[in-house]
Structure formats: structure tokens, C-alpha cells
Amino acid sequence: MATDRRTFLKLSAVAGGAVTLGGLPRIAFGGDARESSAAFEGVRAPLNILILGGTGFTGPEQVEYAIKRGHSVTLLNRNKTRPDFFKGRVEQLIGDLNGDVSALKGKKFDVVIDNPTTAPAWVRNAAQYLKGNTKHYIYISTISVYKNSNKPWADESDALSPMPAGVDPYTVQPKDWGKYYGELKTESEAEVARQYPGIHTIIRPGLIVGPLDRSDRFTYWPYRIDKGGEVLAPGDGDDPVQFIDSRDIAEWTIRVAENHTLGTFNATGPAKPLTMAEMLYGIKAVTTAGAQFTWVPADFLKEQNIQPWSNMPVWIPDSPDEVGDSRRSIANALAAGLTFRPLAVTAKDTLDWNKTRPAGELQALAEGRRAGISAEREAQVLAAWHSRKGAKPK
């Protein structure tokens, strides 16, 4: 995608204006009243920040917010994901965490934010140049590092996923990165702790959602509800959900840098428990098509081969083995200043952004290829459910 950052913002704004929904403001990229006034005055000293990656999903939000807060930003990446996305606004270094990062040679930073690392070798690679040359290393890990999900409201001390015996975490082949995702992130965290003792922060986000997310793992819902009609909704509505707006996590990450907050933090939301029904009704509030929800029990969905999470995004049915999914404690992050946009803002911005996506991505969303389900599949399951119940919905 060759669209640069400014063009992208322009496209978003146009799309925002084109929808007839009126109202919710485009506070997508830090145009929040909160940020434009009081909060910005709180920055003590501008920092020299190195962001590894920075052009994917959460990274661009970190960059925007850091620039607004008066920091100077250097990016290091392959310049492939969104080439020259921040051209002229940041210092741009070319490097590959899985290869040559010698562009870092001789550089010093106040803080490094490591977004892309998926294997401990990457941490070691960057540390050749950065160890001793940064005062703070923030590693964006994942909530997938945890081994079990059978305890509700487990905190950061919960058991992690070690590498299976006999597998060397430093030589796992790229084709197996997906297979060992949680294990490799666990090992990467450990490598960060070894390389930057006493000066590291580990952030473990849950499901990250919002504009720029290409995974459709939340976007499906605003998109589907905005279409209107009868919407297949999973479970009885009471299953818990957790997710975090990419802007919320990005902005908090920058504030963590500013405050030199160290430690390990789960980072998901919202602040108080939210159920699936509350989430879907909250999303409905930014639409006007008048979607009607039909809640279909988990067992029936299973029979119909509708998968939690992938086909019914965000949703994980409550069960003893999964009771801790969507129930991770975020008390430590809240105490360290993590805040959340209203759900309506996340939903509206995601919806507006979705309408600017290339045709191919929209087609994939309509077909439920990444996450969600197609309209045909949804209609089939609803029809099966109504015939099982022997009655049409009111």
C-alpha cells in the first residue's frame, strides 16, 4: 500500500463525511479534545524514541501520539508494510529484525518501543546495538504468553508458556512462528529481561481493535451491524469480552515511556467487565440501520461448525477451561494510567475506516475469510436455528 500517512488521513476524513451517520467526531488519530488541550501540557521532557516497526496497526498510533506530545521519533523497519508512511515527520532507518539492523550502530535513545518482535533472536539482534544505548526498553508482548485460561481475573504472575523441551527458541524456523507464537513471545520477554535488566517494560495486550486492523477480529461487528437486518449473535449475550482500542494502547505506551514506568502489564479493556450483548448494543448505537440480534446458544453454533473467535469475533463462550479468557486482570495497567475511549468511538472510527479499505479487503470481510462469516453462511445458520426452534423471530 503506497498511500502515505497524510493521504490516508484525508481518505478517512472523506469517508467519515460521506456516511450519513453525522455525529461522532473523527477523534481517531488523537484529535481528541482531551489530548489537544490539557494532557499535552503535562509532558515534562521531550524524549528521543526509537520505534521498531511503527507502520502496522498500533505502531502508527504510537508515532502520531508521540509527535503530538512533542517527542522526536525514529523508526526502524524494512519500509515495506507502508513505505514512507511518515516521510518527513520522523527519522526513518531501514533494517530487518530478522537480518541486518546495523543502521542502529552508534545511535542512542531514551526509549525503544519494540512492536514487531515475535522471536527472541530479534531482541538479541537489536540488542547488539541498543544494549547500553537506551534507558528504557518497552516490549509489546501478548496476552497469549499465558499457558492456561482456567482462572478468572488472573494477573501478570500467571504461568507462562515455556518452549517445549528439545526446541531451541533461537532457531525455530519462520514457518513455525505461528505454531509457537505464545512460547516465542514468552522467550522474547525473557530475552528482553536479560538484555535490559532493571529498565524494561513488558506490555501484554489482549485483542487489539480499531482503525487499521486488517484482521477483521472486531471490525466484523461494526460492519455487520451497520448492514442491518437480522444479525446472528453468539451465546446468550452474557459471555464476557475483552479488547483494547489500538489508540488507547498506543497512547498509554507513550505515557509509560514518559513516566519511565517499568514492570509487566496486561493491557486490555474495558475498565469494567463488558458482556457480548453490551458490546453489540453499544456498537449498534453508532449505526442507523436498526439491526436486530438473534442470540443463538453456543452448543447450537458448535453443531453448525461456527467457531468462537474466528467466525464470531471477540466471542469466547464461557466454560471451565476458558473462564479466564476475556477475564484477565488489568488492575496493574489501570493503576499505571491506562484509559479507554468510549466503545462508540471505537465502533464509529472502525466503521468509518473500514469504508476506506481497498476492495479486496472488503471482499475478504464480506466473505468472512479472515474473521467473521459471510452473509450466506449467517443466513443458513439463522434458518437452521429458527427451524430448530420451530418459530420465526418476532
Place this chain on the structure above:
Amino acid sequence: MTTSRRTFLKVSAAAGGAIALGSLADAASAAEPIPHAPKKLKILILGGTGFTGPEQVEYAIKRGHEVTLINRNKTRPDFFKGRVEQLIGDLEGDMSALQGRKFDVVIDNPTTAPKWVRNVAQYMKGNTSHYIFISTLSVYPDNSHPGADETDKLTPMPDGLDPYSVPGSQARQHYGALKTESEAEVQRQYPNAFTIIRPGLIVGPLDQTDRFTYWPYRIDKGGEVLAPGDGNDPVQFIDSRDLAEWTIRMAENRELGIYNAMGPAKKMTMREMLEGIRSAIGSKATFTWVPADFLSKHGVRQWQHMPVWIAPRPQSIGFSARSNARAIAKGLTFRPLAVTARDTLAWNKTRPADQLEKLAQGAVNGLSAEKEKEVLDAWKQESKSGETR
């Protein structure tokens, strides 16, 4: 209140910015200029300084129309000074300022008695090509049929009471009947040139009744919120801007006929409404849903204490399920609930202290914090004893 319209808008915007959620300016009008109507109309608005009226005026001006107001200049004196022609008149008394005037369309907001229609008609009959009367859903006496349309039967005046001489003291008691009679008078005075719009509960900024505002206000306060029923009861309401803008478009298109006017487009439940408001304002409030019978036993009234909500009883099952198909077919559209909720909350924060105090006490509508807690505590007692039984 002497705040002019411009000052008011400025105050609202500032308030919107002050809340941590970001402003909720009406992006539809802020981002894109509203296009002018194909043909400029000379519009007379009766009233125009209350709740929906100001939104009609703003939208009409944006659409390029020429607006004349006639009112007592009392509700918000000089609110639109310099932006509209301002005539002084009293529907209950002297309307001679209309003498010799001609308009393309008259929009009648304030009329609550048929004699007001007659009073205006002395000057306007034959001098306007379209008369739009803002009536009310309260013209319908029977709320037992969900989905009832505009052909539903209306409220007759009780025997022996002359609709033209009902004393002011009884006007409220006969509100639906007097609006019905006013509709009939409009039809007699302006045959084939009238539109009758019957709004449901009108909500949004400028609403002094707290009949929706309570919820954004209450949810924004956070904590445990008393919520009525099981969450599945339907709700209907309309944002004053949606109603006002559609009214102007009805004038532009010279759409005649009779229309129920409320939203949303499709069924919305009480729970969807409250969760939608919570989503819009980013509140951490939690809801405790308390059954209708328990509320009734504890003196918590539907609609008044629990705004928007009507308990699902046979005689009122159709109250929040009126058909709006006719209006939608003529272009009635709706803002998202999130916009209505956030605008209402932002506006509420700009209200004078005495109004906010009344809201806090549930003096107009809604429930005081004390009463709410009392009922929640009683409900918990009841639930507990239910469990041990």
C-alpha cells in the same frame, strides 16, 4: 434566558470540548456544508424558540430559506436576532402582525388549542400555500395495538365541553383531545394544503423536560443504575434535530398528509438504548434490571420516573410500537443513538444550576439518587429473600 443562539452554540461547543470524551459537534453539518434547497421558500414559523423550533430555524437558514418567526419574544428573547425576521404576536391574543403577509409555508409548533389555529387563519388562510401542524402521538387514546398507523382512532372532546372555550386550567387534562381538535381545525382552514406531523417523545439538546436527558445524565454519573423491566421492552423517541430537519424537507417537497414521527427506524429495546447511551459516553455504570411489578409496588412510575420506558401491559403494549413507515417513506431519517446521547449530555452540562438541581432531584422527570438507592436496596432484599425461600 437571554443567551442568543450563537452564544448558546458556543457554550455547547465549549462544554463538549470540556468533557473528556471529545466534542460531539454535529459532524453532519460541521464537516459538510448542508446544500441549499433547490427553491428558496418564505417560511413562517410559529414559536421557533423552544425546543424543536430552534432546530427548524437553523436548518431552514442553512438550506437557504427566508425565515420569519412570530412569537411573544418571551421564551428566549431575541434568540435569532438579525438572522430571521421577527414578528411579535400571541396565539392566545393579537396576531395582527401577520396582516397582509404571504408565505410559502407556515410551520405551527406551539398550537395546543383549535382557537389558536383559527386566530392565525384570520390572516394566513389564502396567504400560505402549505400549513404544517406539529401535533402529537397523544392524539391517539388507544395504545393497545402495536404497529398501529395514522388511521388509528383519535381522541374526541368529552361531551359538553366546547373545544374552543376549554379553560386554560383544563388544557393539560384534555391535551390529546385539544390537539385532535386543532388538527381538525387545520384541515378545515387549509384543505388540501396541510401536513400534520405527530411526533412521539422528542429528545435531545434544549429539552427542558428531562424525559430522555435523565438517562445520559444518570449513566454519566456512573455506579449502579436502576433500569426498568427486563430490558426487552421496546422504546420509541425522536431526536429534535431529526424531526426539525425532516419538517423543513417536508416543506421543501410540499408533502401533504398525516404522519407519525418517531424513531428509531426499527425496533430498539430499553436495554439497547441504555447500553447504547453507555457506549456513547464511555461510562462505567452498571445496570440493575428491576421488574415492572416491583417498581410499581415501590412507587416508581413508568415514563415519569423511568423516562422513555413504558411497562409491557395490555393497555399500553402499543405505546412504543407506533408505525413510522409512512414518515420513513417520505424521507424521515435518524441520527445514531450515540450522537443523540452525547449531544444531550454535552448540552445538559451547560444548563443553569437550578435546572441541573431539578434533574438531580428528579423534580421534572427521572429519579433522585436517594429514591433510586432506596429502590435498589429494597430489590436486593427481595432478591435475597427470594433465594433463601
